Amino acid sequence: MLQQTPVTRVLPVWQDWLLRWPDPTALAQAPSGEAVRAWGRLGYPRRALRLHAAATLMANEHDGEVPGSYAALLSLPGVGSYTAAAVAAFAFGCRATVVDTNIRRVHARLISGTALPAPALTAAETRLADHLLPTEPGQSVRWNAAVMELGALICTARSPNCAQCPVQEKCAWLAAGEPAPTYQPKGQAWAGTDRQVRGAVMAVLRAAGTGLQRGLLFAPAHSEHPVGSELARLYRLNAEESQLERAIAGLLTDGLAQATDGGGIALPA
DNA sequence: TAACCGTGGGC
DNA sequence: TGCCCAAGGTT
Structure with a gap:
């Protein structure tokens, strides 16, 4: 959590996280999407995915313990x-x-x-x-x-x-x-980048309890939706459809999202 | 190697 | 008001 992120912003998330998942095995037993959701707005959500993967590896290969050597830690x-x-x-x-x-x-x-x-x-x-x-x-x-x-x-x-x-x-x-x-x-470019769109889509997915139809992500006609405020943030970016498609494809490739049966997308199970 | 990957506080 | 920056890692 502290990678590229100020301590003061990490602290509250970290405390809630450890109450919910006190050890690697507990985290490994949760869906990776729950880790991504609990990550909240810390940024770089791939870190949540990797932490979940590390917990799984520790549960399976290290008796559920955090390894104590530099080399073993580096392999996580x-x-x-x-x-x-x-x-x-x-x-x-x-x-x-x-x-x-x-x-x-x-x-x-x-x-x-x-x-x-x-x-x-x-x-x-x-x-x-x-x-x-x-x-x-x-x-x-x-x-x-x-x-x-x-x-x-x-x-x-x-x-x-x-x-x-x-x-x-x-x-x-x-x-x-x-x-x-x-x-x-x-400085890193931000406004108008795929990165910004990815972030906005992730915020919508985290706010949604279940999956979302893609149409909802593309058309600004659902402001009354339960995740309306995050959708509004996404719409406000005025991203081209091609850019939104590219951002979604990237999230799927990275495992931050997965396709659902109904043709929508959701956080990974 | 360099590009890519989020977010928000502070100056 | 923008811009810099924050306990980096991966490809």
């Missing part, structure tokens, strides 16, 4: 190098090199003297993080947490609070006179 769907390292370190006390967006930014400034880390994680960054990580496991866990928190609370992306920084005197970026970024971060 939706778990990459960051998540595997974070769980190994913070849940199991392992020495694992955690590299998240906060740690990357702290290293970029403190060590490399640049305003921002590279656009994508590089091998050099991973090597640096691995080199800096204390050898002793207990200290390494503390180090990971400390650097991450420094980035989250002090060495922030927008306006870092250097005056409050405990390592300001060691900072290469400050010493260099706070040089500006050497590249322009390019």
Whole structure:
């Protein structure tokens, strides 16, 4: 849930989620569509699907337990190098090199003297993080947490609070006179994209208790429908039929939706 | 490698 | 008001 999503937005969903599915086996026994629905508006709904798949794998291959090694964690769907390292370190006390967006930014400034880390994680960054990580496991866990928190609370992306920084005197970026970024971060297109349409269709599917006829998704003539507000959001996008078709096809391909007997679509069972 | 994948808070 | 950004992963 925390992948690319602020902690404060995750917390309420996470709490409800764990009350409903306290362990991997409980989640594995639910339909994947229920996981997608409970995911709510956290975004990137494929993460819900992958979490459900990971729970199924843990139920079947790991006695219903979350594996405690980096390698086993990495093999789970939706778990990459960051998540595997974070769980190994913070849940199991392992020495694992955690590299998240906060740690990357702290290293970029403190060590490399640049305003921002590279656009994508590089091998050099991973090597640096691995080199800096204390050898002793207990200290390494503390180090990971400390650097991450420094980035989250002090060495922030927008306006870092250097005056409050405990390592300001060691900072290469400050010493260099706070040089500006050497590249322009390019934001992701949103308005008018398939992505936006996918999101709106998913919101309709989550709001609907059962499946929906495709006609309902295409024609703005059902504002009195129980899922009317989400349908209205979809209609407001004024997507071409071809784009809506493409978005739906993508959702079916990704397993976020499935075709129903009556020719409609629904969340997966 | 680079594109793709959601959402909403904050500046 | 838009735009940036957030505990990334997969193809």
